Amino acid sequence: MSNTALPREAELRAWASRGIEVEGDVLVTQMPRLKSVVASTEERAYATFRCWKDQQHRYIVDIEVQMTVALVCQRCLSDCQLELETQSSLIVVWNEDSIKELPSGYDPIVAGEVSDLHALVEEELLLALPAVPMHDASDCEDASRAFGDSTMDVVEEKKSPFAALGALLKRPEAEDNKG
Numbered sequence: 001m002s003n004t005a006l007p008r009e010a011e012l013r014a015w016a017s018r019g020i021e022v023e024g025d026v027l028v029t030q031m032p033r034l035k036s037v038v039a040s041t042e043e044r045a046y047a048t049f050r051c052w053k054d055q056q057h058r059y060i061v062d063i064e065v066q067m068t069v070a071l072v073c074q075r076c077l078s079d080c081q082l083e084l085e086t087q088s089s090l091i092v093v094w095n096e097d098s099i100k101e102l103p104s105g106y107d108p109i110v111a112g113e114v115s116d117l118h119a120l121v122e123e124e125l126l127l128a129l130p131a132v133p134m135h136d137a138s139d140c141e142d143a144s145r146a147f148g149d150s151t152m153d154v155v156e157e158k159k160s161p162f163a164a165l166g167a168l169l170k171r172p173e174a175e176d177n178k179g
C-alpha cells in the first residue's frame with residue numbers, strides 16, 4: 001500500500017522506450033465497473049507498471065495489481081474479504097492484426113497513443129474476481145447448514161421491504177454521504 005495515486009494516463013510506447021516504472025493506488029471509485037460489484041467503496045488497489053522494450057523492439061508492459069475487496073458471500077450473504085493479486089505481461093499493439101505474431105505468455109493490449117491506466121487496473125481485477133464469491137467453509141456462517149432452505153430464508157430476510165424502510169427512516173441522509 002502506498003499513498004501515491006497512480007497516474008490516469010500513459011503513453012505506453014514512450015514509457016516502454018524509456019524504461020519507465022510507476023506504482024500507485026487506484027481508488028475503487030475510479031473503477032466504476034468494479035465498484036458496481038464490490039460491497040464497499042473504501043478500498044483501493046495498488047498497482048505497479050513496468051514498461052520496457054524487448055530485443056525485437058516490442059513494447060512490453062508488466063502489470064501487477066493487489067487489492068483486498070469485500071464481496072457478498074453467495075452462501076451466507078454477508079461480506080467476505082478477498083485478496084486479489086494479478087500479474088500480467090502485455091505487448092502493446094496498434095490493432096488486432098498484429099495479435100497473431102505474439103509470443104506465448106503475453107497478452108496483447110490494443111492501444112492508441114494514450115492508454116487509461118485505471119481502466120487497465122480495473123480490467124485486471126475484474127478478470128481476477130471469482131465467479132461465485134464465498135467464504136472459506138471454516139469462516140462461513142452458513143457452511144454448517146444445509147444449502148437449500150437456510151439460504152432461501154436469508155434471502156427473504158435481506159429483501160424484506162420493511163427492513164429496508166426501517167433503515168431508510170433511521171438514516172435519511174445515508175445515500176451519498178458514506179465516507
Ligand SMILES: [Zn+2]
Pocket residue numbers: 073074075076077078080134135139140141142
Ligand atoms: Zn459465507
